[in-house]
Amino acid sequence: KAGVTQTPRYLIKTRGQQVTLSCSPISGHRSVSWYQQTPGQGLQFLFEYFSETQRNKGNFPGRFSGRQFSNSRSEMNVSTLELGDSALYLCASSRELSGNNSPLHFGNGTRLTVT
Amino acid sequence: GQQLNQSPQSMFIQEGEDVSMNCTSSSIFNTWLWYKQDPGEGPVLLIALYKAGELTSNGRLTAQFGITRKDSFLNISASIPSDVGIYFCAVLSYNTDKLIFGTGTRLQVFP
Numbered sequence: 251k252a253g254v255t256q257t258p259r260y261l262i263k264t265r266g267q268q269v270t271l272s273c274s275p276i277s278g279h280r281s282v283s284w285y286q287q288t289p290g291q292g293l294q295f296l297f298e299y300f301s302e303t304q305r306n307k308g309n310f311p312g313r314f315s316g317r318q319f320s321n322s323r324s325e326m327n328v329s330t331l332e333l334g335d336s337a338l339y340l341c342a343s344s345r346e347l348s349g350n351n352s353p354l355h356f357g358n359g360t361r362l363t364v365t
Numbered sequence: 366g367q368q369l370n371q372s373p374q375s376m377f378i379q380e381g382e383d384v385s386m387n388c389t390s391s392s393i394f395n396t397w398l399w400y401k402q403d404p405g406e407g408p409v410l411l412i413a414l415y416k417a418g419e420l421t422s423n424g425r426l427t428a429q430f431g432i433t434r435k436d437s438f439l440n441i442s443a444s445i446p447s448d449v450g451i452y453f454c455a456v457l458s459y460n461t462d463k464l465i466f467g468t469g470t471r472l473q474v475f476p
Contacts, residue, residue, distance in 0.1 A: 293453065293466035348463065351457075356400075
């Protein structure tokens with residue numbers, strides 16, 4: 251069974267640009283969560299999508315947005331990139347909403363570097 | 366906000382040694398999880414704990430959910446080189462329904 255797939259694996263952008271990251275969950279998983287991982291802040295929750303609706307949101311500015319499609323695939327978008335947005339962006343899927351004791355399965359992440 | 370204090374921050378041990386790390390919080394949680402992240406990969410769930418006092422094993426790994434519901438520890442016995450990575454504890458926030466991760470313990474194992 252294929253795991254969580256994230257594309258691209260690496261990305262280099264310049265300040266002010268925007269970026270779209272993609273995540274394909276495990277087949278049968280309906281929830282997709284996004285996390286930002288940096289050395290200084292650790293793993294920070296961005297948002298969670300379930301049945302094409304955002305169900306939970308972390309403390310990130312409006313430049314960070316996402317969406318989920320009917321096949322449960324998800325994308326996240328960051329507009330007007332800043333140097334501090336450089337991080338590993340991790341996507342995780344679960345069968346149900348993560349609050350229902352449904353374990354998260356993580357992808358290998360997209361490493362974004364903003365120059 | 367809710368915070369998880371994980372210690373130690375890093376460990377350098379020799380192959381064959383046992384390892385112990387823990388995670389504490391000022392708040393009570395009903396679910397404690399332990400994840401491992403290998404270099405260049407995403408975190409992988411090792412053990413999930415759902416009941417205070419619960420002791421659960423997964424191979425050479427053993428984790429316990431503290432009786433006060435404010436802490437958990439993870440033990441690794443007879444470490445091997447592939448145990449290298451970052452170990453994260455995580456809890457499910459009961460008022461936001463999102464996972465909160467600890468700051469991680471970086472483990473290095475020398476042959």
